Amino acid sequence: MKLNLPNKLTVLRLMLVPVFVIVLMIPTQTVQGYFITTIIGMLIFGLASYTDHLDGKIARERNLITDFGKFLDPLADKFMVLGALIVALYRYGNIRFIYTWAVLIVVFRELAVTSMRLMVSGSAHIVIAANKLGKIKTGSQVTCILVTYLEPLIYETINLIGGDSVRESGVMQFLVKYPPLTYLCIAVMIVFTVWSGINYILTYWKYLDPNK
Secondary structure, eight states: OOOOHHHHHHHHHHHHHHHHHHHHTSOOOSHHHHHHHHHHHHHHHHHHHHHHHHHHHHHHHTTOOOHHHHHHHHHHHHHHHHHHHHHHHHHOGGGHHHHHHHHHHHHHHHHHHHHHHHHHHHHHOOOOOOOHHHHHHHHHHHHHHHHHHHHHHHHHHHHHHHOHHHHTSHHHHHHHHSOHHHHHHHHHHHHHHHHHHHHHHHHHGGGOOTTO
16 A cells, blocks of 8 residues: 555554553663653654644645545544553552543543544545544643653652752652642643544534434
8 A cells, every 4th residue: 555645654653652652661760761761752752743743734735635544643643642641550650540530531532433433434434534623632632641751750850959858848749749730731631532522423423323
């Protein structure tokens, strides 16, 4: 199969998913190792996220939009986001409870929308492309992932610079245990995830025939 450039970028995004997952799951015994795996993993994740922006832009500007791309692009996004979210559950025990619920919401939404895509494609022969709200949803998820992984590095850097007096302060211990930026991004991500999912279902429900 000959792929155009946007589709090649989409396939590249899929290929980068196991790479950053493996990097982020490398066991580390030192702070330096923790920093290195996190930064490298997020650089790879950031590159994968950028291909999502780039493939759509090129496809629109060069009129290279295909049904294959409409199908694979949102699928690649799902693998990318879910891979990073699940690894976060493995790495960060302090936010695992709330993150578990967030991941479940994302998974259920993606299953519902993917099922909707397949049913509409089969019954109405329509390939559902990602809409603007879906793109905003993906953007909120990517932002949440970046903040989840990078916010602890900020506090760890402050602890290293400030020493024991800063590390043992009540404020720093609270920030480490309950990272505010991460919690805020989780809330925003959940809102757009649920909102976009409901929007997809309401928009394409008319194409579903319960008698078939």
